[in-house]
Amino acid sequence: MADGQDPRKLVEVSGLKMHFPIYAGILRKQVGTVKAVDDVTFDIYEGETLGLVGESGCGKSTAGRAILRLYDPTSGSIVIDGKEIAHLEGEALRNLRPTMQMIFQDPQASLNPRMTVGSIIAEPLLEHHAMKPKDRRARVLELMDAVGLNREFASRYPHEFSGGQRQRIGIARALALNPKFIVCDEPIAALDVSIQAQVVNLLEDLQEQFGLTYLFISHDLSMVRHLATRVAVMYLGKIVELAPRDALYADPKHPYTQALLSAVPNPDPDSVPQNRIILNGDVPSPTNPPKGCNFCTRCPKVMDICREKDPAWLDLGQGRYAACHLLEDA
Amino acid sequence: MPDGSEPILDVHDLKTIFRTRDGEVHAVNSVSFSIRPGELLGVVGESGSGKSVTMMSLMGLLPSPPAEVVRGDIRYQGHDVRAMSEAQLRKLRGGDIGFVFQDPMTSLNPVFTVGYQLVEPLRIHLKLSKRAASVRAAELLALVGIPDAAKRLGDFPHQFSGGMRQRVMIAIALACDPKVLIADEPTTALDVTIQAQIIELIKDLRQKLGMAIVWITHDLGVIAEIADRVLVMYGGQIVEHAPVRELFRNPQHPYTRALLETIPRVDGARDARLRSISGQPPSLAAHPASCPFAARCPHAFERCLAENPARRLVSPGHDVACFWDFATGGAHHG
Numbered sequence: 001m002a003d004g005q006d007p008r009k010l011v012e013v014s015g016l017k018m019h020f021p022i023y024a025g026i027l028r029k030q031v032g033t034v035k036a037v038d039d040v041t042f043d044i045y046e047g048e049t050l051g052l053v054g055e056s057g058c059g060k061s062t063a064g065r066a067i068l069r070l071y072d073p074t075s076g077s078i079v080i081d082g083k084e085i086a087h088l089e090g091e092a093l094r095n096l097r098p099t100m101q102m103i104f105q106d107p108q109a110s111l112n113p114r115m116t117v118g119s120i121i122a123e124p125l126l127e128h129h130a131m132k133p134k135d136r137r138a139r140v141l142e143l144m145d146a147v148g149l150n151r152e153f154a155s156r157y158p159h160e161f162s163g164g165q166r167q168r169i170g171i172a173r174a175l176a177l178n179p180k181f182i183v184c185d186e187p188i189a190a191l192d193v194s195i196q197a198q199v200v201n202l203l204e205d206l207q208e209q210f211g212l213t214y215l216f217i218s219h220d221l222s223m224v225r226h227l228a229t230r231v232a233v234m235y236l237g238k239i240v241e242l243a244p245r246d247a248l249y250a251d252p253k254h255p256y257t258q259a260l261l262s263a264v265p266n267p268d269p270d271s272v273p274q275n276r277i278i279l280n281g282d283v284p285s286p287t288n289p290p291k292g293c294n295f296c297t298r299c300p301k302v303m304d305i306c307r308e309k310d311p312a313w314l315d316l317g318q319g320r321y322a323a324c325h326l327l328e329d330a
Numbered sequence: 331m332p333d334g335s336e337p338i339l340d341v342h343d344l345k346t347i348f349r350t351r352d353g354e355v356h357a358v359n360s361v362s363f364s365i366r367p368g369e370l371l372g373v374v375g376e377s378g379s380g381k382s383v384t385m386m387s388l389m390g391l392l393p394s395p396p397a398e399v400v401r402g403d404i405r406y407q408g409h410d411v412r413a414m415s416e417a418q419l420r421k422l423r424g425g426d427i428g429f430v431f432q433d434p435m436t437s438l439n440p441v442f443t444v445g446y447q448l449v450e451p452l453r454i455h456l457k458l459s460k461r462a463a464s465v466r467a468a469e470l471l472a473l474v475g476i477p478d479a480a481k482r483l484g485d486f487p488h489q490f491s492g493g494m495r496q497r498v499m500i501a502i503a504l505a506c507d508p509k510v511l512i513a514d515e516p517t518t519a520l521d522v523t524i525q526a527q528i529i530e531l532i533k534d535l536r537q538k539l540g541m542a543i544v545w546i547t548h549d550l551g552v553i554a555e556i557a558d559r560v561l562v563m564y565g566g567q568i569v570e571h572a573p574v575r576e577l578f579r580n581p582q583h584p585y586t587r588a589l590l591e592t593i594p595r596v597d598g599a600r601d602a603r604l605r606s607i608s609g610q611p612p613s614l615a616a617h618p619a620s621c622p623f624a625a626r627c628p629h630a631f632e633r634c635l636a637e638n639p640a641r642r643l644v645s646p647g648h649d650v651a652c653f654w655d656f657a658t659g660g661a662h663h664g
Binding site for chain 2: 055056162164192193194195196197198200201204219221222223225226249259260261262263264265266267268269270271276278279282283
C-alpha cells in the first residue's frame with residue numbers, strides 16, 4: 001500500500017481452487033468439473049475494501065463463499081487473521097466464525113420470514129455467546145441503532161420492511177459478533193438507485209466506526225469505484241487484474257478490464273464513448289474453459305500464444321498485477 | 331428524427347388502479363405522453379414508479395381484476411385502443427406493437443423450441459406458410475446476431491445464454507415488423523458487456539427499420555446513450571419530461587436532480603460520499619392529493635403538501651410537475 005506504515009494483511013488467499021464435480025448417468029459417475037474458482041491468489045489488508053468485480057458466472061460469489069468456508073475448497077490456502085482455515089473442520093472452524101461474516105445479495109431470501117427482526121439479529125449471539133437475555137436484548141437494540149433501524153421495529157417481521165431496510169437487518173446480523181472481516185456479496189444489486197446510495201453510505205460509516213475489512217463483490221463497476229480501495233477483476237474463475245482503484249479505472253491493463261470499463265454506460269449524453277470496445281460472443285462454460293488464456297475466445301487483441309499458454313500472474317509494480325501475454329515483455 | 335410528424339402512439343390522462351384485498355393501489359396517475367415514428371423515448375423511474383404498469387395498461391396486458399384502467403385516452407395511429415375488441419387488440423399486440431420484457435427466461439416458454447415461438451406470430455399475424463415462416467424466423471435470428479441461425483431454430487430456450495435469450499426475445503418482438511417496440515428493462519438482467527452488445531443491436535435495428543421505441547429502464551447511463559426524449563416517473567406520475575440533453579444538463583425536478591447526483595460514475599471526479607435521497611418511495615394507496623415526492627424533497631413547502639402539481643412547460647419540449655422554480659430559487663407562481 002502507498003501510505004507509509006505497513007498495514008497488516010488480514011486475509012491471505014493463495015492458489016484457491018473451488019471445483020464442483022458433475023455427476024451423470026445411473027451410476028452417478030463423475031463426468032466433469034465446473035471450475036468455478038481456478039487458482040486465485042490475493043490478499044486483503046486490514047481496514048481496506050477489496051472490490052471483486054466480474055460478470056455473472058465468473059466465480060466471484062463462489063470465491064467469496066469459499067473464503068468464508070461456506071464451501072470446502074478443492075485446494076489452496078486461506079489465512080484469516082493469522083489462522084489457516086482452508087481445511088479446518090467442526091468446532092475449530094465454528095470458533096472462528098465470529099471473525100468473518102457475510103452480507104447477502106437478496107435480503108428477501110436471506111432473512112427467515114417467520115422470525116422477528118429482533119430474533120434474526122439475536123441469532124448469532126445466541127449461537128456463539130453465552131449472554132443473559134437482558135444483555136442480548138440490549139445488544140440487538142444497539143445494533144439496530146447502528147444500522148439506522150427504528151428500535152420499535154424489533155418485534156416486526158421481515159415482510160413488513162422495504163428492500164433497503166431488509167438489507168439493514170442483514171447488515172445488523174452480520175455485525176452482531178463484532179467481526180473483523182465481512183464479505184458483501186452484491187449487497188445493493190437488488191435495491192433501487194436512491195436506496196443503493198443509503199446502504200453504501202451505511203457500509204462506509206460502519207467500516208470507519210468498527211474498523212471493518214470488506215470484500216465487496218459486485219458487478220456494478222461505478223459503485224465499486226466509489227467504495228473500493230483496491231479492485232480485482234475476475235473472468236471465468238480467474239483473477240485477470242488486480243490494482244489500486246484509481247490506477248485500475250484510469251489505466252486498465254488487461255484487455256478484459258478495458259472492455260468491461262468501456263461497456264459501462266455513462267450518465268452523460270455528451271460523452272458517449274466513440275471507441276467503445278464491444279466484445280463478441282459470451283463467456284465460455286467453466287466446465288470446459290478454452291485452452292491457454294481463458295479470455296482468448298473473446299479478446300480483441302488475441303495472439304497465437306494466448307491459445308496455447310496460460311498467461312502468468314505478473315507483478316507490474318505499484319501494487320498492480322495482471323495476467324496477460326501482452327504485458328509480458330513490458 | 332422526423333420532426334413534427336403525427337404521433338404514432340398518443341396517451342392522454344391514463345389512470346390505472348389495482349383493487350387488492352388490502353385496498354386500492356393507484357399505480358398510474360394521469361399519465362400523458364406521445365411518441366412519433368422513429369423516435370426513442372426513454373422512461374426512467376424506480377421500481378414501483380409505475381413505468382411498466384403504464385406500458386402494460388396501454389395494450390391491455392394487465393389481468394383484470396385486480397387491475398383496472400379507469401381513465402385515459404389511448405390512440406394508436408388515431409385509433410382508440412381502449413374501444414378495441416379483444417380480437418383487434420390481439421392483432422395490434424405482437425403485430426404492430428412489439429414487446430420485449432425484462433427477464434428472457436420467464437418470458438420464453440421453456441417447453442417449445444425457439445423456432446416454434448418465432449414462427450407462431452408470423453403464422454398468426456402475417457399468415458405466412460410454414461416454410462416461409464421458418465425462413466423468415468431464421469432471417470430474424472440472424473438479424474439479431476445469433477450465429478448459425480437456421481440450426482438454432484430447433485433449440486430450446488435453456489440452450490441459449492442470457493444475452494442470446496434476450497436477442498431471441500427481440501427477434502420475436504420484431505417478427506411482424508412492428509411500428510412501435512416497447513422494451514421493458516431489456517438489459518437489466520444482463521451483464522455490462524452483453525448490455526453493450528444489445529444496445530448496439532437496438533441502435534442498429536432502429537436505423538434499419540425506423541420504428542418508434544419506448545425503452546423502460548432505471549439506468550440513467552443507458553438512457554443517456556440511446557434516448558431522444560426522456561420521461562421521469564415517480565409515484566405513478568410523470569414528474570419531468572425533456573429531450574435527453576436538456577434533462578441531463580438542466581434538470582428541473584428535485585427528484586431528477588437527486589437521481590442524477592446519487593449515481594456514481596466510472597470516470598471523472600470521485601465524491602468522498604454518495605449523495606442519497608433519504609426516505610422511502612410513497613405508498614400509492616389513494617389518489618395523490620399532494621406531490622408524491624414532497625416527503626423526500628429538500629425544497630418542499632406548504633403548497634406541495636396541499637396540492638399535486640400539474641406539469642408545466644419550462645422550455646419548448648421540456649415540462650416538469652413541480653411548484654419549485656430552480657431558475658428563481660423560489661416557488662413558481664402560476
